[in-house]
Amino acid sequence: MREKTFKQNHLLGIEHLSVADIETILETAEAFIEVSTREVKKVPALKGKTVVNLFFENSTRTRSSFEIAAKRLSADLINFNSSVSSLKKGETLKDTVLTLEAMNPHIIVIRHSASGSPHYLTTFARSSIINAGDGFHEHPTQALLDALTIQQRLKTLRKLKIAIVGDILHSRVARSNIILHQKMGNEISLVGPPSLVPLEFEKMGASVYYDIRRGVKGADVIMMLRVQEERGAKNYFPSIREYRNLFAINRDIFSLAKKSAILMHPGPINRDVEIETFMADSRQSVILEQVTNGIAVRMAVLYLLKGEIHETLN
Amino acid sequence: MEEKIKAKIMDEKKMKRTFLRLGMEILERNREAENMVLIGIQTKGVFVARRIEQLIKELENIDLPLGILDITMFRDDLHMHEKQPAVKKTQIDFSIEDRDIILIDDVVFTGRTIRAAMDSIFELGRPASVQLTAFIDRGHREMPICPDFKGKYLPTSRRERVKVMLKEIDGQDQVLIMEPTRF
Numbered sequence: 288m289r290e291k292t293f294k295q296n297h298l299l300g301i302e303h304l305s306v307a308d309i310e311t312i313l314e315t316a317e318a319f320i321e322v323s324t325r326e327v328k329k330v331p332a333l334k335g336k337t338v339v340n341l342f343f344e345n346s347t348r349t350r351s352s353f354e355i356a357a358k359r360l361s362a363d364l365i366n367f368n369s370s371v372s373s374l375k376k377g378e379t380l381k382d383t384v385l386t387l388e389a390m391n392p393h394i395i396v397i398r399h400s401a402s403g404s405p406h407y408l409t410t411f412a413r414s415s416i417i418n419a420g421d422g423f424h425e426h427p428t429q430a431l432l433d434a435l436t437i438q439q440r441l442k443t444l445r446k447l448k449i450a451i452v453g454d455i456l457h458s459r460v461a462r463s464n465i466i467l468h469q470k471m472g473n474e475i476s477l478v479g480p481p482s483l484v485p486l487e488f489e490k491m492g493a494s495v496y497y498d499i500r501r502g503v504k505g506a507d508v509i510m511m512l513r514v515q516e517e518r519g520a521k522n523y524f525p526s527i528r529e530y531r532n533l534f535a536i537n538r539d540i541f542s543l544a545k546k547s548a549i550l551m552h553p554g555p556i557n558r559d560v561e562i563e564t565f566m567a568d569s570r571q572s573v574i575l576e577q578v579t580n581g582i583a584v585r586m587a588v589l590y591l592l593k594g595e596i597h598e599t600l601n
Numbered sequence: 602m603e604e605k606i607k608a609k610i611m612d613e614k615k616m617k618r619t620f621l622r623l624g625m626e627i628l629e630r631n632r633e634a635e636n637m638v639l640i641g642i643q644t645k646g647v648f649v650a651r652r653i654e655q656l657i658k659e660l661e662n663i664d665l666p667l668g669i670l671d672i673t674m675f676r677d678d679l680h681m682h683e684k685q686p687a688v689k690k691t692q693i694d695f696s697i698e699d700r701d702i703i704l705i706d707d708v709v710f711t712g713r714t715i716r717a718a719m720d721s722i723f724e725l726g727r728p729a730s731v732q733l734t735a736f737i738d739r740g741h742r743e744m745p746i747c748p749d750f751k752g753k754y755l756p757t758s759r760r761e762r763v764k765v766m767l768k769e770i771d772g773q774d775q776v777l778i779m780e781p782t783r784f
């Protein structure tokens with residue numbers, strides 16, 4: 288039997304994972320998918336462990352996905368809501384985390400608008416830290432659930448052409464996905480207006496296109512990104528209408544990809560901005576499968592983050 | 602841990618006869634054979650279960666549903682490990698409600714795996730009965746668990762390991778007792 292090890296104490300980004308780590312997470316996630324199809328959606332694997340959801344940015348889907356994942360593994364979960372917390376009263380991030388740690392949690396899931404904040408936590412925290420999105424930096428569980436979805440639909444994670452379309456500059460989802468597919472040896476093309484897709488990204492090993500038709504041609508996977516108005520994305524192009532005309536995915540453009548191609552979106556989608564309604568609801572769209580797989584991937588990460596894996600029993 | 606072969610307990614012929622007897626015993630005890638479902642415990646138990654499934658098909662010409670059970674998430678020692686054991690797939694695509702479950706593993710030892718398997722099964726429904734089949738019973742039970750059907754009782758020392766090998770995965774059919782080279 289194959290010996291597997293997962294030696295990470297934290298999940299800060301895809302950057303720190305080896306290909307073997309990624310494969311271990313995905314295999315574990317596949318095993319956890321079944322739990323969510325049971326009548327009793329609960330297993331005792333993390334009984335007695337405490338998980339803290341520490342979200343400093345608004346998030347419904349990622350936070351509830353982690354919450355469901357923790358609960359299906361029988362962990363106890365505390366949701367820490369930054370808008371009603373002492374941070375508003377002037378407490379520093381470090382003091383907040385130290386206070387939470389005094390309650391002896393095992394895992395802290397953090398989302399913060401400052402890139403690198405999860406790394407900062409590891410310099411003093413005793414718990415395992417999971418990055419649920421830090422600034423413009425990384426969102427590793429999103430890239431992992433995307434990878435699981437691709438693997439399910441296309442039966443492989445290798446030798447693929449991945450096109451990512453939209454606001455690459457502000458997207459931690461894009462960055463994590465670029466790093467992951469770089470590690471898997473896949474071909475990556477990035478598409479968007481020059482203001483949102485700086486040529487810098489070519490240094491990460493991706494090709495940059497300003498013409499969506501060229502960028503998605505022959506792609507196995509097309510990932511659309513949301514126009515993030517809250518990050519001021521609108522200041523980077525003249526109008527939503529122009530953006531839609533140039534960079535939205537519709538039937539016509541999707542037909543340039545491979546026949547077997549799938550359409551992904553990390554959500555929330557803006558219908559008829561970056562994605563045509565018909566395409567969002569089409570058979571090629573895996574947007575809802577991504578959400579379902581998110582729970583399994585997060586269960587796997589929560590489960591694995593206690594150190595190494597070894598083969599078992601008898 | 603390095604280990605070497607201490608003894609070869611069974612060869613292909615012996616195993617074949619033992620499987621046949623196990624199949625016959627299971628059928629003898631379960632008059633309503635159609636109510637049975639087979640569940641193999643990951644990983645070796647699944648292969649033993651497939652053999653029994655095949656046998657019952659040959660003997661009675663019935664296709665029994667076969668499920669795969671991974672008990673990792675129900676282990677009682679998860680909090681003790683520094684390393685998390687690998688989780689494998691569970692796949693039981695049929696209802697176990699009111700069925701007679703033949704729970705199958707290659708070796709029964711402390712009984713803790715079976716305890717975990719039963720907890721896991723009862724999350725899925727309420728079977729009419731659970732009957733345990735172990736190809737080898739090597740003693741040293743720590744739980745009040747006793748196989749209903751056993752291929753062979755094999756007294757062993759705790760530091761030894763019983764290795765049930767099957768053609769499908771190990772290339773040949775045999776049962777070995779392994780012992781550590783250093784201890």
